[in-house]
Each structure stands twice: as structure tokens, then as C-alpha cells.
Amino acid sequence: MSGTCGLPSASCVRFATSSCAPAMQSSPIALAIDFASFAAVAIATWSISSTGSAPVTRILGVDPGIHGGLAIVEILDGAAPVLLDAADIPTIGIKAKERVDAAALCAFIVKHAPQHAFVERAQAMPRQGASSGFKYGRAVGSIESVITCCDVPLTIVEPSVWKRAHGLRGSEKEASRQRALQVFPSAHALLARRKDHGRAEAALIALSRNVT
Numbered sequence: 001m002s003g004t005c006g007l008p009s010a011s012c013v014r015f016a017t018s019s020c021a022p023a024m025q026s027s028p029i030a031l032a033i034d035f036a037s038f039a040a041v042a043i044a045t046w047s048i049s050s051t052g053s054a055p056v057t058r059i060l061g062v063d064p065g066i067h068g069g070l071a072i073v074e075i076l077d078g079a080a081p082v083l084l085d086a087a088d089i090p091t092i093g094i095k096a097k098e099r100v101d102a103a104a105l106c107a108f109i110v111k112h113a114p115q116h117a118f119v120e121r122a123q124a125m126p127r128q129g130a131s132s133g134f135k136y137g138r139a140v141g142s143i144e145s146v147i148t149c150c151d152v153p154l155t156i157v158e159p160s161v162w163k164r165a166h167g168l169r170g171s172e173k174e175a176s177r178q179r180a181l182q183v184f185p186s187a188h189a190l191l192a193r194r195k196d197h198g199r200a201e202a203a204l205i206a207l208s209r210n211v212t
Helices: 009-015 028-052 102-112 130-149 159-165 173-183 185-191 194-210
Strands: 056-063 069-076 082-088 116-120 154-157
Touching: 056 102, 056 130, 056 194, 069 102, 069 194, 082 102, 082 185, 082 194, 102 130, 116 130, 116 159, 116 194, 130 154, 154 159, 154 194, 159 194, 173 185, 173 194, 185 194
Parallel strands: 056 116, 116 154
Antiparallel strands: 056 069, 069 082
């Protein structure tokens, strides 16, 4: 319920009139306090209404591979991006039989309902053996297939493109984690460990809509 000024009715009760104006018989000090309170409520109400209709985009970022990471980033136009969740790529099996847990990955995607996914382009690494290369390619294919089956639009991002946007060079993983902590300072718990570099890179990849 709102008063005639559009503020919640509790505000009108506080100012003792239906039009949310302070009573004329109040003392100057009371008037000052009431006007200050009125301004605070008005600003808060305006902020909620002005941002309530702003487009919000939820993005899935993926650092692909058996030991990669997932990140869900929420982007509100005009505001800093927010890292909502991050996780390691779910796997099952051990050693040569280790592979992506497609069901767990699907559950993660369905839970967060991203509107788009950005996945780093997979490529063979120098001195990578045939067995490990096959395992990596299989994992990447599984990840991309699950995303597609979840009906989430998918964009492949060149590693050099997203890294250049964040001032990163080479394959130094810790540098990516430190950069992610700068971009998402409130998400320290999700990126606290040095081995969380896969999550960190996934979070930075999720911002690729601004650089692709």
C-alpha cells in the first residue's frame, strides 16, 4: 500500500499526513528530521524502481577440460558484474577413466538458468601426449554438448581475446586468479585457493560479451 506520493504507506504514517508532508505544527528540529527521513526513503524507493527494470543477464563462463572450471556471472547494465557461483568441472571415474559428469554439469546449468554461455576454444597443448589430448578433447566435447542440450546459446571464445581484455599474457594461472579477485572482490570465498584458477578463468571468460 502506498501514500499519494507513491511511497509505502508506513512513510505517510510517519509524516502524519496522507500526502507525506510533515505536519505544520512540528518543531523546526522535528521538521528537519522528518525531511531527512523522507529524503532517505524517497532515494531508496527511486533506486529500487529505477534499477528494477534494468536488463539483467546471467552468463555461464567455462574454462574447459577435466580440470577446468565453471562460473555464473550476473551482469546488470551500469553496474559491476557479480560472480554468483563458481565450481570445478564435475567429474566421475579415476585416472584413464576420468571423464566429465554430464548429469552433474547439466544440474548446475539448470539450477542457474544462464541466458548465454561463453566457452574458451579448446586447443592441443605443446608436448601433450595422444592419450591426454584425447581425454581433454573428450571432456570439451562433453561440456559443449551438455550446454547445447540445456538449450543455452553458446559462443566459443579465443583464449588470446579474453586474456588481452584483462591484460593477461601467456598461461600463468595464478595471474588469472588474481585478476578475477580484482574484478569480483566480493567473491573471494569462491576463488580463495590457488587451485581455483579454473573457476577464476571461467569467471573472466564469462565477461567475453564485451570483447567478442
